Amino acid sequence: MIRIAAETPWYDLFSRGARDWLRHNQKVRDAxxxxxxxxxxxxxxxxxxxxxxxxxxxxxxxxARLRLLEPDVRxxxxxxxxxxxxxxxxGREEADRAARSGGTQDGEIRFVVELKIxxxxxxxxxxxxxxxxxxxxxxxLDEPDYVRxxxxxxxxxxxxxxxxxxxxxxxxxxxQEDPIAFTxxxxxxxxxxxxxxxxxxxxxxxxxxVSGSMDEAQRRLAKTFFFFALQGIRRQYAKVETVFLxxxxxxxxxxxxxxxxxxxxxxxxxxxxxxxxxxxxxxRYDPQRYNAYFFYASDGENAAEDREGAASLLADLTxxxxxxxxxxxxxxxxxxxxxxxxxxxxxxxxxxxxxxxxSRLGSQDDVWRAMREFFREQSKDx
Amino acid sequence: xxxxxxxxxxxxxxxxxxxxxxxxxxxELAPASLMTEIxxxxxxxxxxxxxxGVRYIHQLVRQSMGHSKIxxxxxxxxxxxxxLMDSNSLAENTLVAAHVLGHADFTRxxxxxxxxxxxxxxxxxxxxxxxxxxxxxAIEAAGLERVEAVLDAALALESHVDVSGELHRPSxxxxxxxxxxxxxxxxxxxFGQLPGAAEKASAPIGPLxxxxxxxxxxxxxWFIAHYAPELEQWERDIFLAVRAExxxxxxxxxxxxxxxxxxxxxxxxxxxxxxxxxxxxxxxAIKAHSDVVRPFASGEQSALGVNPYHLGFTLWEHIVEKxxxxxxxxVMRDEDDFGFIRNWLDRExxxxxxxxxxxxxxGGELRVASRDLEAIxxxxxxxxxxxxxxxxxxxxLKSDGxxxxxxxxxxxxxxxxxxRAKKVLEYTRRTWRRAVRLHTVNxxxxxxxxxx
Numbered sequence: 001m002i003r004i005a006a007e008t009p010w011y012d013l014f015s016r017g018a019r020d021w022l023r024h025n026q027k028v029r030d031a032x033x034x035x036x037x038x039x040x041x042x043x044x045x046x047x048x049x050x051x052x053x054x055x056x057x058x059x060x061x062x063x064a065r066l067r068l069l070e071p072d073v074r075x076x077x078x079x080x081x082x083x084x085x086x087x088x089x090x091g092r093e094e095a096d097r098a099a100r101s102g103g104t105q106d107g108e109i110r111f112v113v114e115l116k117i118x119x120x121x122x123x124x125x126x127x128x129x130x131x132x133x134x135x136x137x138x139x140x141l142d143e144p145d146y147v148r149x150x151x152x153x154x155x156x157x158x159x160x161x162x163x164x165x166x167x168x169x170x171x172x173x174x175x176q177e178d179p180i181a182f183t184x185x186x187x188x189x190x191x192x193x194x195x196x197x198x199x200x201x202x203x204x205x206x207x208x209x210v211s212g213s214m215d216e217a218q219r220r221l222a223k224t225f226f227f228f229a230l231q232g233i234r235r236q237y238a239k240v241e242t243v244f245l246x247x248x249x250x251x252x253x254x255x256x257x258x259x260x261x262x263x264x265x266x267x268x269x270x271x272x273x274x275x276x277x278x279x280x281x282x283x284r285y286d287p288q289r290y291n292a293y294f295f296y297a298s299d300g301e302n303a304a305e306d307r308e309g310a311a312s313l314l315a316d317l318t319x320x321x322x323x324x325x326x327x328x329x330x331x332x333x334x335x336x337x338x339x340x341x342x343x344x345x346x347x348x349x350x351x352x353x354x355x356x357x358x359s360r361l362g363s364q365d366d367v368w369r370a371m372r373e374f375f376r377e378q379s380k381d382x
Numbered sequence: 383x384x385x386x387x388x389x390x391x392x393x394x395x396x397x398x399x400x401x402x403x404x405x406x407x408x409x410e411l412a413p414a415s416l417m418t419e420i421x422x423x424x425x426x427x428x429x430x431x432x433x434x435g436v437r438y439i440h441q442l443v444r445q446s447m448g449h450s451k452i453x454x455x456x457x458x459x460x461x462x463x464x465x466l467m468d469s470n471s472l473a474e475n476t477l478v479a480a481h482v483l484g485h486a487d488f489t490r491x492x493x494x495x496x497x498x499x500x501x502x503x504x505x506x507x508x509x510x511x512x513x514x515x516x517x518x519x520a521i522e523a524a525g526l527e528r529v530e531a532v533l534d535a536a537l538a539l540e541s542h543v544d545v546s547g548e549l550h551r552p553s554x555x556x557x558x559x560x561x562x563x564x565x566x567x568x569x570x571x572x573f574g575q576l577p578g579a580a581e582k583a584s585a586p587i588g589p590l591x592x593x594x595x596x597x598x599x600x601x602x603x604w605f606i607a608h609y610a611p612e613l614e615q616w617e618r619d620i621f622l623a624v625r626a627e628x629x630x631x632x633x634x635x636x637x638x639x640x641x642x643x644x645x646x647x648x649x650x651x652x653x654x655x656x657x658x659x660x661x662x663x664x665x666x667a668i669k670a671h672s673d674v675v676r677p678f679a680s681g682e683q684s685a686l687g688v689n690p691y692h693l694g695f696t697l698w699e700h701i702v703e704k705x706x707x708x709x710x711x712x713v714m715r716d717e718d719d720f721g722f723i724r725n726w727l728d729r730e731x732x733x734x735x736x737x738x739x740x741x742x743x744x745g746g747e748l749r750v751a752s753r754d755l756e757a758i759x760x761x762x763x764x765x766x767x768x769x770x771x772x773x774x775x776x777x778x779l780k781s782d783g784x785x786x787x788x789x790x791x792x793x794x795x796x797x798x799x800x801x802r803a804k805k806v807l808e809y810t811r812r813t814w815r816r817a818v819r820l821h822t823v824n825x826x827x828x829x830x831x832x833x834x
Contacts, residue, residue: 016428017419017442020435023526027432063433064805065538066772066789069796069825074742075751077761079677079692079735080684082750088684088740091747 028058028113033123055112121231124371146192155189164188202237202293203285204230207273209298210262211248218329221361222297223260225327228371229295237291243280247273253280269306270298270342274313281320292321297361300328300340311345318354325374326358385472389659390479393652397483400655401707402648404486405460405504409479411468418445420455420465424631427511429623430518431533453674454478458489458634460504473666476659477649484648488641491711494718495633501549506630513623520616532617535809536603536624541771543625544601545632553608554596557589598775598788603628605776611783612815621813632769636718639762643694644714646675647702650695677736686740686748688762696735697726723762729755737762772798774820783816789823797823800832807834 082088151164168186173179206226208219234240244254248264251272277294285292294317302310318324326346339347346358359370390409397404412420420426422438444450453474457463464482466475489495502509521529566574599605607613607621634641653659653667677692678685702710713726727737732755739761741751752758772794778786791797803820811818811834820832 015415015419016430017422017435017438020430020432021439022435023430023530024432024435060436060439061432062802063431063436063534063538064802064809065540066542066774066806067799067802068772068794069799071796072744075761075764076686076740076742077688077758078684078686078738078740078750079688080682080738081736082684082738084738084750084752087747087749088686089746089748091743091745 024061025113027061029115031061032056032058032113032115053114053116055114057110057112059110117231121228121235124228125232125235145195147195148190149193149195150191151188152191153185153187153189155191159190159192161188161190200238201289202233202240202291203243203281204233204240204293204295205243205245205277205280206230206259207245207247207251207277207294207296208259208262209248209268209270209273209296210246210264211268211301212263212265213268213299213301214329218297218299218361219260221329221364221367222327224364224367225297225361225370226295228367229293229325229374232371232375233293241285241290243277243284245273245276245280247276251276267303268298268301269310270296270302270345271306271309271313274310274317278313278317278320281317287320294318294321294324295327296324297327297329298342299330300342302341304341307341307345310342311348314345314349315352315354318349318356322355323374324349324354324356326356327361327370328358329361386475386479389476389656392658393476393480393656394483396652396656397480397487397648400651401711402483402487404483404490405462407462407464407482407486409464409466409482411475412465413468414452417452417455417465417467418442421452425457425510425627426463426465426507427514428627429510429514429533429620430521431530431537433537453670454482456482456485457507458485458495458499458504459506460499462486462489463507471666473663474670476663477653477667477670480649480652480656481645483652484645485641487648488637488644488714489633491715492633492637492640492718493715494637498549498629498633502626502630506627509630510627513627516616516619516623520620524616529620531809531812532620533624535606535806535813536621538806538809539602539606540624540628541769542600542602542774543604543628543632543769545629545636545769547601547604549626549629551601551604554592554594556592558592558596594779595776598777600773600775601625602774602776602787606785606810606814609779610814613813617813628769633718635769636720636766637722639688639690639694639697639719640714640717640722641694642690643696643698646671646691646695647698650675684736684738688735688737693727693735693737693762696731697722700731701726719766720763723759727755727759727762732758774798783814785810785814785816785818787818787820789821791823797825797827797830798832800824800830803832804834807832810834 078088151161165182165186165188168188169182172183172186208214208222208226210219214222230240230242242256244256244259245251246254246259246262246264247269249267249269249272252262253276254262273296281287281292314324324346326342328340328343343358346356349356350358357374359366359373361367361370394407416426418441419438422441423434428434441450445452452467453470454467455465462482462485464478464485466478470478489499517529517533594609595605603621603625607618607625610617613621650668650671653664653671656664659667675689675691675695677689698710701713713722717725732753737753737758738750739752739754739757740748742748773790774787775790776785777788778784780786789798798820800822803822807818807820818834822830822832824830
């Protein structure tokens with residue numbers, strides 16, 4: 001009556017446990033996705049350039065069952081030595097005093113979910129229902145380039161197509177008697193032609209007011225906003241170049257790594273940043289070939305005597321680029337009695353029909369509102 | 383023929399001589415990975431659900447820490463299906479084969495197992511595989527999200543079945559059964575003629591429709607499957623599949639101490655009387671026996687839990703010794719763990735097994751609370767009442783489709799954990815598709831209504 005089978009016919013094919021664990025992880029990711037804005041606001045994403053993932057610590061999901069309330073004093077049956085009243089395990093405080101023994105009691109498993117930044121940005125676009133950017137001058141921005149096209153029997157050695165050459169040799173050998181391995185006639189070279197291709201380059205200029213009135217919190221807000229604005233632009237363009245400008249009374253170009261640390265005391269002259277941006281645009285990013293974006297963060301206070309200069313330079317700048325975005329930082333933004341000078345300036349540009357947008361960043365939540373405004377506006381203008 | 387097959391065959395012959403009777407047993411040697419999955423899923427092929435994935439990871443962690451070693455999994459039925467770990471030693475697997483014969487005898491003869499066997503047939507492994515396949519088809523037809531929502535609800539209510547009821551239950555009668563006119567006795571006739579007697583109630587106009595549910599319904603899976611307002615056929619099938627598997631597991635749950643104890647008693651006895659086993663193999667097997675059948679881990683003084691193998695083994699040895707094998711087989715046939723512990727665990731045995739009741743206080747202090755026999759019996763059985771779940775019944779189906787559930791907090795002694803209960807209501811609502819409410823009490827004993 002006893003039969004022992006030793007074959008393992010079906011179950012080595014796949015692991016059901018692993019399948020269901022992966023499904024659990026998918027659910028965790030979905031749950032994480034729902035709390036994404038808070039999650040990202042806390043993460044220090046921009047300070048790790050080149051890091052394309054974030055690690056989010058999460059708990060294992062619980063499939064709920066109906067359970068009684070946990071009583072104050074839980075009872076259970078055990079086995080072993082000990083008289084009634086004898087302490088088997090001291091309470092936590094006592095245990096702490098006796099010996100700091102670590103380890104959680106319930107053996108709860110925690111793990112980290114690794115999220116790709118690209119994935120996060122995709123979710124965000126879905127979540128905020130942001131439109132895709134359109135290259136402003138896509139049709140006009142044609143740029144001649146060499147592209148591969150066809151093959152020839154002559155050419156530079158570097159462009160020898162080995163696969164094609166072998167194929168030719170095989171064909172020849174099939175019909176020849178006593179063939180030799182290769183002949184010069186078998187050689188095939190890739191050909192290049194000059195073709196115009198639409199430009200898919202973008203340049204993003206970030207400018208930050210680093211004068212004394214910009215505190216740490218305001219910089220963090222600016223940084224979060226810049227990060228997502230950049231991710232949004234990266235979604236659209238194959239090649240994105242970035243420039244970081246910081247200014248107080250004067251403006252300098254910085255590396256990204258030092259950009260947010262830059263600090264300066266003294267007055268604020270926004271015109272310096274606009275001027276430097278214009279110069280860079282002309283020197284490096286020909287508006288005919290680049291889709292240029294300009295993002296500027298400041299607390300809005302600018303020296304009164306700089307107003308005229310800033311206005312004309314900003315008008316110049318915005319006329320040449322796809323879009324200029326201004327974010328005004330500062331928790332006190334809501335209590336200001338009047339518009340700041342810079343907010344007024346951008347307002348004027350907008351009234352003139354130039355592609356600009358302005359938004360206030362009081363807290364992390366405003367970042368999403370600002371993103372929505374900018375990207376909606378930008379695609380509307382096209 | 384392998385050595386294991388040889389030994390298993392001879393052990394079986396010996397078992398028959400000693401009076402064990404069982405359905406045939408199909409043994410299968412399985413790799414560790416499959417054994418882990420069977421332990422997690424409860425069955426070799428079972429419906430997919432993410433919660434099993436969580437248990438799977440916990441099990442892998444426990445195994446990697448050396449806390450959990452799997453010897454055998456056995457599915458009662460006709461034939462019984464037993465899985466042995468292919469990486470265990472011959473001695474261990476010989477022991478396990480003898481142990482399985484004990485289970486096979488128990489599950490054929492115990493009345494609770496026999497009742498469920500009669501209702502469901504003896505092929506649960508195949509049934510569960512069919513359920514899994516049907517659910518896979520549902521996933522292909524309706525999408526993973528929808529099937530998962532149904533499984534979330536059905537599996538959350540897994541233990542809420544009526545274990546005293548039938549597997550195949552008819553719907554409630556559509557109409558209230560009419561009271562058959564009773565023939566009146568001479569006394570009643572004369573009593574009715576007394577002056578001032580109440581007039582006879584006028585006959586009802588017609589048959590009355592049954593109120594749904596006509597009584598508090600504890601079989602929530604069955605009730606939802608049959609009375610949810612918008613359930614599709616495949617959703618009903620999932621609820622009934624979960625219910626069938628849950629009912630199958632009930633005897634295993636309710637007889638754990640008896641069943642493991644009986645199997646342990648028999649593997650020890652069969653090995654002892656198996657003169658054909660080489661001495662070194664017998665010694666290794668007996669060593670494995672004492673690792674399994676012991677009250678707490680070596681190097682420890684006590685355990686915060688009762689080892690069912692050890693407790694059951696202690697009780698059965700005593701019963702066979704004091705009352706004879708015939709009486710022991712009667713007890714095995716008639717009792718479940720409730721009767722077994724209440725009728726057979728006496729003071730002497732509780733002392734022998736070192737049983738106590740402990741208390742865990744907030745702050746983590748643990749102390750021995752009592753060695754009183756009644757308290758010990760209660761502490762062992764408390765987690766087993768009502769399939770280990772709070773007693774919750776469907777009490778009303780409102781005209782707008784709202785499902786009203788009531789928790790019997792008086793008999794359970796406390797209210798429900800509100801956060802978890804709300805979650806379960808949310809799961810249920812997605813399948814019920816109308817409001818679901820649950821009455822219980824909060825931590826201060828005040829009535830509360832949870833809703834989703």
